[in-house]
Amino acid sequence: MKLTPATRIKASAAAICLLLTSSGFIFPAVAAENTITISQDYVNNLGIVLGKLKPAKQIPLLTAPAKVVIPPGHEYIVSASQAGLITQLNAALGDTVKKGQVLAQLNSPDLLSMQRLYLKAVSEMQLSDFSYQRDKKLAAEGVIAERRWQETSNLHNTIVSEANEYKQLLEIAGMSNEEINKLTQTRQLSSLLSVHAPISGVVMDRMAATGERMSILAPLYRIANLDELWIEINIPHEHIGQIKVGDQVQIENSPIYAQITLLGQSVNPENQTLLARAMIKDSKGLIKQHVSVRAGESINTQIIQASDKVVFKVPNSAIAQNEGLPYIFIRSQDGFTVSPISVIGKQGDESIISGNLSGNESIAIKGAVALKANWLGLGAE
Structure with missing residues (x-):
């Protein structure tokens, strides 16, 4: 018999239940589809780690290729x-x-x-x-x-x-x-x-x-003075309207940030990209300390924009996916509440999210996979 995705999920959940039951644990019940009833001992044994939502003031918009160049007046x-x-x-x-x-x-x-x-x-x-x-x-x-x-x-x-x-x-x-x-x-x-x-x-x-x-x-x-460098970024055509002067740019695998100072006035007809120029002022000597930024080098960048919305930063491990939709697990008195969210952007091993959140919630930042299996397995019974 061919197994469907739903059947596989049920089978996985059943396997987890059987394993935990054989180990002496009582599998908790689900009070509602968006609620998981679970004891503290069970939380500890599953290795679930709790953490707080971290307010975020900036949103990563997109990643784009770029090249590091020397300003004309510095060469x-x-x-x-x-x-x-x-x-x-x-x-x-x-x-x-x-x-x-x-x-x-x-x-x-x-x-x-x-x-x-x-x-x-x-x-x-x-x-x-x-x-x-x-x-x-x-x-x-x-x-x-x-x-x-x-x-x-x-x-x-x-x-x-x-x-x-x-x-x-x-x-x-x-x-x-x-x-x-x-x-x-x-x-x-x-x-x-x-x-x-x-x-x-x-x-x-x-x-x-x-x-x-x-x-x-x-x-x-x-000879070049490297106290200031420019980053020339190729912005895809579909994102041109999102970028503005003043947005921050983070260089991949580097602590160095730049700021967009210029947006081109024409689109490259060959690849339909817009040139955006960001400036690095090396006031702290970061360029000399980090070999990830060198004049003439091709790099990957992430453009970050200040947000006027209430958004939060969470580890990627705190987010569970179900049927293409993201969720997080909020600690409640009897267990966890499954809360739908929107993922606005990703930055390294963290994601920027929004949803019906106050910011005071404690969430599962590790063990979301086990909670998801618990949620889906009992919810299907």
């Missing part, structure tokens, strides 16, 4: 500002560097020409300054004509501008103010060019090797 390409031969590389992939730290040194012949032009401009500026101060004094005494004073002043301003121009070119080439001041004082040319880190961060990529001859603006390193 820099360090390049060779002048053509030259790499003589030294001081940072490797994954190293943490500080702003201003010397990352590399290049031997650049072009730098010598720039330094020479700068020193020449400085000499001309010093000579011009002498003439400027002299004619300024003579003009004040009325010894020279106003026209001559204007010519001297204009020429001096032009020479000063040229000197400043050459100084800025050295700064663009990568020389620091300290190095330029030393060059001005010692007048000793040097072809060695130091490449400094523009920000504090982590070396994400090294694109050159020692001994390599680099052209001007050739990339050497890629």
